[in-house]
Amino acid sequence: MSKPDQYNVEVTSNDMKDSNVKYFTTYTYGCQMNHHDSERLAGQLKSIGYEYTESLEEASFILINTCCVRESAEKKIYGKIGELKNLKVSNPNLIIAIAGCMAQKDKEKIFKKAPHIDLIIGTHNVHQLVEVIKEFEESKDHVLAVWDQAERLAPDVPTIRRGKISAWVPIMYGCNNFCTYCIVPYVRGRERSRPLPDIIEEIHQLGLDGFKEITLLGQNVNSYGNDTNEYGDFADLLKAVDQVETIERVRYMTSHPRDINDKVIDTILNSKKICDHFHLPVQSGSDTILKMMNRGYTTDYYRELVRKIRKAIPHASLTTDIIVGFPGETDELFQETLEFLKEIRFDASYTFLYSKRSGTPAAAMADQVPLAVKKERLQKLMDVQNDISLEINQQFTDTAVTVIVEGPSQRDENRLMGRTTTNKIVLWDKQGTEEVGQLANIKITTAQTWILKGDLID
Ligand code: 5AD
Ligand code: SF4
Numbered sequence: 316m317s318k319p320d321q322y323n324v325e326v327t328s329n330d331m332k333d334s335n336v337k338y339f340t341t342y343t344y345g346c347q348m349n350h351h352d353s354e355r356l357a358g359q360l361k362s363i364g365y366e367y368t369e370s371l372e373e374a375s376f377i378l379i380n381t382c383c384v385r386e387s388a389e390k391k392i393y394g395k396i397g398e399l400k401n402l403k404v405s406n407p408n409l410i411i412a413i414a415g416c417m418a419q420k421d422k423e424k425i426f427k428k429a430p431h432i433d434l435i436i437g438t439h440n441v442h443q444l445v446e447v448i449k450e451f452e453e454s455k456d457h458v459l460a461v462w463d464q465a466e467r468l469a470p471d472v473p474t475i476r477r478g479k480i481s482a483w484v485p486i487m488y489g490c491n492n493f494c495t496y497c498i499v500p501y502v503r504g505r506e507r508s509r510p511l512p513d514i515i516e517e518i519h520q521l522g523l524d525g526f527k528e529i530t531l532l533g534q535n536v537n538s539y540g541n542d543t544n545e546y547g548d549f550a551d552l553l554k555a556v557d558q559v560e561t562i563e564r565v566r567y568m569t570s571h572p573r574d575i576n577d578k579v580i581d582t583i584l585n586s587k588k589i590c591d592h593f594h595l596p597v598q599s600g601s602d603t604i605l606k607m608m609n610r611g612y613t614t615d616y617y618r619e620l621v622r623k624i625r626k627a628i629p630h631a632s633l634t635t636d637i638i639v640g641f642p643g644e645t646d647e648l649f650q651e652t653l654e655f656l657k658e659i660r661f662d663a664s665y666t667f668l669y670s671k672r673s674g675t676p677a678a679a680m681a682d683q684v685p686l687a688v689k690k691e692r693l694q695k696l697m698d699v700q701n702d703i704s705l706e707i708n709q710q711f712t713d714t715a716v717t718v719i720v721e722g723p724s725q726r727d728e729n730r731l732m733g734r735t736t737t738n739k740i741v742l743w744d745k746q747g748t749e750e751v752g753q754l755a756n757i758k759i760t761t762a763q764t765w766i767l768k769g770d771l772i773d
Pocket of ligand 2: 490494498535571
């Protein structure tokens with residue numbers, strides 16, 4: 316994303332701005348874990364007197380929290396870093412920090428490419444921002460804070476949240492899976508589970524602060540507890556979270572299809588608050604490719620998993636991630652993915668062109684697929700998926716759905732937005748009686764591929 320983040324803080328209007336206050340702004344790219352890290356970085360800046368601003372020109376601290384899961388993200392970020400050089404000329408006191416996965420991967424190489432950057436903060440060093448700034452103020456020189464390995468537990472730091480209704484709560488960090496295309500295990504380290512009492516306490520407090528919905532975050536949430544015998548497994552965690560009185564809805568991401576088990580499905584079925592939405596990245600519908608990706612399951616295993624989920628919770632929604640153009644993917648193997656998509660009928664698929672990440676096993680594999688072929692396949696995949704998504708959404712026309720009111724839609728102040736438990740985005744014309752954070756019943760009048768539109772039912 317290239318738009319500055321909105322934090323849950325008042326942004327002072329221009330005529331009220333205090334010239335003695337220092338302002339910061341942030342740009343965050345990538346996954347929700349990264350967005351949450353930005354909330355922890357922003358919280359630390361606020362603790363030392365910085366206030367948030369949307370304006371780049373006004374900021375005396377600019378934070379870019381980066382992603383390197385695909386090359387396209389990296390290119391965009393290096394472009395953004397380049398653009399900031401001129402600001403440094405007009406404001407020599409400006410501090411620019413690069414955090415996140417690209418900082419962890421490229422380390423001091425970023426200083427070489429862009430000497431106008433002051434601070435580089437790795438994924439394991441997010442909690443150190445205040446110390447890093449102090450060091451910079453003393454030395455007035457580049458500061459590199461990138462540990463190769465994480466501490467067992469990331470220390471708590473002040474956090475300011477991006478929203479007021481929905482909050483992210485990390486339950487574990489890192490990934491042990493080493494899918495052959497993926498850089499995440501190299502930049503986020505091995506799996507570390509957060510203590511269950513800390514998670515429950517944070518969620519309870521978020522509820523008291525007015526949050527209605529929380530999303531449990533982890534690269535592979537179903538491995539929760541595997542690295543320690545202290546807190547039980549993911550299903551035990553879900554059961555405990557379901558008991559927290561102060562919140563209304565619980566989501567989680569991301570699940571690995573191999574690790575989601577009957578106990579988790581059963582827990583969700585018997586829960587009061589855990590949403591009936593399953594995001595299960597399949598990545599490919601070809602057994603040959605799944606094996607080369609080191610995903611640890613077959614298409615038959617996945618089919619059986621979907622059958623179980625749909626039998627237990629028939630109205631559950633199902634979404635997925637798919638990579639096209641993995642090395643060795645022939646037209647025939649790609650066709651298997653297309654057929655799989657038609658067979659499973661996901662509510663939505665997030666589709667990606669395979670991106671070669673140096674250091675990962677897939678980058679060295681033979682038969683890399685040309686970009687033009689990848690793009691053509693992506694388009695075919697999206698065409699098939701869009702038709703399916705629309706058909707599924709059309710089944711909601713003339714029915715009533717319940718959403719939590721999240722606020723105005725991005726494009727239109729007079730239109731409100733909310734989500735169903737199945738994670739469908741619903742828009743309707745504001746009637747004035749709705750309150751942010753409250754439930755609303757909406758009668759669906761129009762179904763589109765990615766959204767539902769309707770009218771508030773009194
Ligand atoms: N190229 C393309 N997509 C990737 N993903 C992860 N690594 C790569 C890569 N090298 C996708 C996967 C994952 C999602 C978050 O990003 O589909 O589920
Ligand atoms: Fe990457 Fe696979 Fe871990 Fe997901 S499970 S973060 S795709 S290595």
